[in-house]
Amino acid sequence: MKKTITFTLNGEKRTVDVEPAEILLDVLRDKLGTKGPKYGCGRGDCGTCTVLLDGKSVRSCLMLAVEVDGRKVETVEGLSRGKPSPLQEAFIAHSSFQCGFCAPGILMTATELLRKNPRPTRGDVQEAISGNLCRCTGYEPIIKAVLSVTKKKNKK
Amino acid sequence: MQSLKVVGTSPPRIDEREKVTGAAQFVDDIEFGPNLLHAEIVESPHPHALIEKIDVSEARKLPGVMAVVTGKDFPYKYGLYMKDRYILAQDRVRFVGEQVAGVIARDARTARRAAKLIKIKYKPIKPVLDQMAAVRKQTVLIHPDLGEYPHVPWFFPQAGTNIAHWRKIRKGDLAAGFKAADVVLEDTYHISRYAHCCMETHIAVGQVDRSGRLTVWASSQSPHTQRNLFAEALSPLGFAHKDVRVITPHIGGGFGGKAGVTMEILAAAFATVVKGHPVKVRWRRDQEFYNTYMRQAVVSKLKIGVKKDGTITGFEMANYWDAGPFVEYGANVVNSSGLSATGPYSIPNIKIDSYCIYTNLPAAGPYRGFGYSEMLFGVESHMDRLARKIGMSPVEFRRKNGIRRGQSLTYGAGMNEGDLQQCVEKVAKIIRPEKKEVSKNPDKVIGKGMAVCWKGPAMPPNASSAAFLKFNEDGSLNILISGIDMGQGLLTVMAQIASEVLTVPVSKIRVEMPDTDRNPYEWQTVASHVTWSCGNAVRRAALDAREQIFETISRAYKYTPESLYLEEEQVKCHADPTFAVPLKGFVIDGIMLEDGTFRGGPIVGRGMFMPEFMSTKCDPATSQGGHPNPHYTLGAAALTLEVDKQTGKVRVLKVAEALDCGKAINPEMVRQQITGGFLQGLATALYEDMRFDPKTGRILNPNFTDYKIPTALDIPDEIIPVIVESPQHDGPFGARGIGEHPMIPVAPAVANALYDAIGIRFKSIPITAEKVAMAIKSGKKEVD
Ligand code: FES
Ligand code: FES
Numbered sequence A: 001m002k003k004t005i006t007f008t009l010n011g012e013k014r015t016v017d018v019e020p021a022e023i024l025l026d027v028l029r030d031k032l033g034t035k036g037p038k039y040g041c042g043r044g045d046c047g048t049c050t051v052l053l054d055g056k057s058v059r060s061c062l063m064l065a066v067e068v069d070g071r072k073v074e075t076v077e078g079l080s081r082g083k084p085s086p087l088q089e090a091f092i093a094h095s096s097f098q099c100g101f102c103a104p105g106i107l108m109t110a111t112e113l114l115r116k117n118p119r120p121t122r123g124d125v126q127e128a129i130s131g132n133l134c135r136c137t138g139y140e141p142i143i144k145a146v147l148s149v150t151k152k153k154n155k156k
Numbered sequence B: 001m002q003s004l005k006v007v008g009t010s011p012p013r014i015d016e017r018e019k020v021t022g023a024a025q026f027v028d029d030i031e032f033g034p035n036l037l038h039a040e041i042v043e044s045p046h047p048h049a050l051i052e053k054i055d056v057s058e059a060r061k062l063p064g065v066m067a068v069v070t071g072k073d074f075p076y077k078y079g080l081y082m083k084d085r086y087i088l089a090q091d092r093v094r095f096v097g098e099q100v101a102g103v104i105a106r107d108a109r110t111a112r113r114a115a116k117l118i119k120i121k122y123k124p125i126k127p128v129l130d131q132m133a134a135v136r137k138q139t140v141l142i143h144p145d146l147g148e149y150p151h152v153p154w155f156f157p158q159a160g161t162n163i164a165h166w167r168k169i170r171k172g173d174l175a176a177g178f179k180a181a182d183v184v185l186e187d188t189y190h191i192s193r194y195a196h197c198c199m200e201t202h203i204a205v206g207q208v209d210r211s212g213r214l215t216v217w218a219s220s221q222s223p224h225t226q227r228n229l230f231a232e233a234l235s236p237l238g239f240a241h242k243d244v245r246v247i248t249p250h251i252g253g254g255f256g257g258k259a260g261v262t263m264e265i266l267a268a269a270f271a272t273v274v275k276g277h278p279v280k281v282r283w284r285r286d287q288e289f290y291n292t293y294m295r296q297a298v299v300s301k302l303k304i305g306v307k308k309d310g311t312i313t314g315f316e317m318a319n320y321w322d323a324g325p326f327v328e329y330g331a332n333v334v335n336s337s338g339l340s341a342t343g344p345y346s347i348p349n350i351k352i353d354s355y356c357i358y359t360n361l362p363a364a365g366p367y368r369g370f371g372y373s374e375m376l377f378g379v380e381s382h383m384d385r386l387a388r389k390i391g392m393s394p395v396e397f398r399r400k401n402g403i404r405r406g407q408s409l410t411y412g413a414g415m416n417e418g419d420l421q422q423c424v425e426k427v428a429k430i431i432r433p434e435k436k437e438v439s440k441n442p443d444k445v446i447g448k449g450m451a452v453c454w455k456g457p458a459m460p461p462n463a464s465s466a467a468f469l470k471f472n473e474d475g476s477l478n479i480l481i482s483g484i485d486m487g488q489g490l491l492t493v494m495a496q497i498a499s500e501v502l503t504v505p506v507s508k509i510r511v512e513m514p515d516t517d518r519n520p521y522e523w524q525t526v527a528s529h530v531t532w533s534c535g536n537a538v539r540r541a542a543l544d545a546r547e548q549i550f551e552t553i554s555r556a557y558k559y560t561p562e563s564l565y566l567e568e569e570q571v572k573c574h575a576d577p578t579f580a581v582p583l584k585g586f587v588i589d590g591i592m593l594e595d596g597t598f599r600g601g602p603i604v605g606r607g608m609f610m611p612e613f614m615s616t617k618c619d620p621a622t623s624q625g626g627h628p629n630p631h632y633t634l635g636a637a638a639l640t641l642e643v644d645k646q647t648g649k650v651r652v653l654k655v656a657e658a659l660d661c662g663k664a665i666n667p668e669m670v671r672q673q674i675t676g677g678f679l680q681g682l683a684t685a686l687y688e689d690m691r692f693d694p695k696t697g698r699i700l701n702p703n704f705t706d707y708k709i710p711t712a713l714d715i716p717d718e719i720i721p722v723i724v725e726s727p728q729h730d731g732p733f734g735a736r737g738i739g740e741h742p743m744i745p746v747a748p749a750v751a752n753a754l755y756d757a758i759g760i761r762f763k764s765i766p767i768t769a770e771k772v773a774m775a776i777k778s779g780k781k782e783v784d
Helices: A024-031 A086-093 A103-116 A122-131 A140-155 B016-021 B057-061 B108-116 B174-180 B223-233 B264-271 B285-290 B330-338 B372-389 B394-401 B420-431 B490-502 B530-556 B583-589 B667-686 B746-758 B769-778
Strands: A003-009 A012-018 A050-053 A056-059 A072-074 B037-043 B049-055 B065-070 B099-105 B119-124 B163-171 B183-191 B203-208 B214-218 B244-247 B279-282 B297-306 B312-324 B350-358 B444-455 B465-471 B477-480 B509-511 B564-567 B570-573 B580-582 B604-609 B633-644 B650-660 B719-724
Touching: A012 A024, A050 A103, A056 A103, A086 A103, A086 A140, A086 B016, A103 A122, A103 A140, A103 B016, A122 A140, A140 B667, B037 B108, B037 B264, B049 B099, B057 B065, B057 B108, B065 B108, B065 B264, B099 B108, B099 B264, B163 B330, B174 B297, B174 B312, B183 B372, B203 B264, B214 B223, B214 B264, B223 B244, B223 B264, B264 B279, B297 B372, B312 B330, B312 B372, B330 B350, B330 B372, B372 B394, B372 B444, B372 B746, B394 B420, B394 B444, B420 B444, B420 B633, B420 B650, B420 B719, B444 B746, B465 B530, B465 B583, B477 B490, B490 B509, B490 B530, B530 B564, B530 B570, B530 B583, B530 B604, B580 B583, B633 B746, B650 B667, B650 B746, B667 B719, B667 B746, B746 B769
Parallel strands: A003 A072, B037 B279, B214 B244, B312 B350, B477 B509, B650 B719
Antiparallel strands: A003 A012, A050 A056, A050 A072, B037 B099, B049 B119, B065 B099, B163 B350, B183 B297, B203 B214, B203 B279, B297 B312, B444 B633, B465 B477, B465 B604, B564 B570, B570 B580, B633 B650
């Protein structure tokens, strides 16, 4: 019944045995020690489990682990190679997150946005992160930080 | 006072880097190894029933099941202010979802399968699903033995009824007050239940190791209170406080929902039957809705009289709170908000009755605002209506009547510092409620509204905070407190307070989440009191450390302690401008004298704070006397909104919200509390709509698809947080709390703006788009 899958997790090849019904979120967290993605609802409503699959944001609570076989998964742990990414630096400078539970998911969604659209408008940012719930911040400090990355780019 | 260097500035959150790199650990992120067990809970399908028989034999047989437990295993009552609940139901269940049995297994799937094998026979009893029905003479009693429950002295349970607590306020001569009024307005307001919706659901891991000590890792606002309640509830099993340890890593939101003890006690209790194994209990999102606490619903009957010149002459209010079946915490919401139900007005003639009523809906308790949002929806709607009736602008009405320092509170004590008038003026200046605005879109109308707010910390008079502060060899600091940073920025603010006293930069100070073994006592992080209370403790610990530093220096050199001061991490001397000794080094190693001996040693500061002026002693028939609340924080919100007449959709175009925080230790964090709190308040006004099955009281929408909390698309177009600072005499650098307050004035401000826009008075929340559209279509002027 078990299936062995191999995929790239944050740039590193990982091989793991999974049951066909196992959820990606659980495999990442419990079998591979990647605790960035979080359980918030388990049914696709909140976005705290967001990861990038081949560069596209997906809800790891709704995916079967077997679906990522041979593909590329990125989580918040993969964003800072040595030092935080410019987006992470912007979030730090704006003290954007309060409890921080939504942060790993929002970081992935915002990373995807900035890769696709390096100069988003306020509306673009709102739209992009509208699937990631945050109960603490009122979203303003998050939106401001994402836009500040853009501004810096514009100056260059 | 010398000018402040760190307090009043906004360094970034000291734990932000952890949070954006994924380094921040929440309970579910901690590795417990292959011995970790998982628990599943069997819940009651009935709102009210007697348990006749529980058969766990099949469940026990399933391979991988380590233990199955029922109420019989833990016949212990517990509760914060009143002991009215059990770890697992005993002979009776009181709401759909109540925890009846538990399975502990090697893995979560096995636990779930075993839970399904447990057979329970119930004998249903008629449920009481509405607080107004629960107080009728002929009703079913939810707690027949209420009269025997231990409770704090300031609760007044009515044995033989469903009233768990009745707070009465009587002041002045109400009849004379109404007689003197030119206008008397009477009406009823309905406020629904709401859920906290922390992004992290409740979670706890308990472990009793083979030596018998209990450790619980919990996502909690109250580690010390939990330790106390665990030790108390489990004392028949032989636990002393010293053997109970609660560790709280980062927590993914609180909002009052993680205050006190709810499901964490399951982890503690379950751990006692599988010694040596950690046991994890993690709530699913649906359980998070119905099996922690939610906000209570309330029916407020209000009667207020005013003179033509705006003077408020009489205030009568009866509040019927639907508290669910367990009120061990919720009764204090009723109590505290009952004491302050007038809102921020000093009124001479008052009669207020607040009833905390048992029902068979899910348990309700503390939620950001602690009853004040609910109270003030009615009061601030009413005040707006009265102002309009006497032809006074709502802004002027509040400016005139807003409570001022020294004026008499409902219970007779004097009001503390705070400038409500300034809050009102500042938000009015930004929004200009008197200036009509017209939408360019003919389908849309614009309205403006405002509301004021207040709130005081609800806490026992001896609730206290303590702090340790330890210097390291390099002059950096570790501060140990047990206040919780659930996102509000407590850790950063505590670092700033210590930095101000000791001149050590914030970047060299580490403050972490607590472990009750290591960190000193904190009552709980609730009530918006920790900046004030824990802040005082940290300030005192820093002063204590400074005294030790000066003492060491004066023993090693010839200068008196009084002549010394700190500047840029050095000890300097008023008498000798050339004298400077860096903290680095001597704060651990001491100072070597010429003969090779040393003076001094590790500097460890200690501080604590208890508000020694508080007292809950009063005449129970009137609530006069005593000092049950330490102080109040005042504020005001004004907003402009746009209503789509076709769809009923409401959009906030601009909002200004001002709070008098005494002193903003970190102004950016104050502004962020306002921004986040406003949206949470807006959601209660417009979006979040909890539904229950009318026959069983089962919640129908315990998920984010059907219970809609705001997304990034639902925020105001513009939010302007305003800080007002009238220093609190007993606060650290003048600070008082503001964490809960931002959401309090929002719902009435929205209702008042809607009236301004479309001339319809909404007397209940939420005011969903559907409700607005239907009201417009029906041509009604008032909607209950
Ligand atoms: S946990 Fe995946 S969307 Fe909520
Ligand atoms: S910061 Fe707490 S949920 Fe977003």
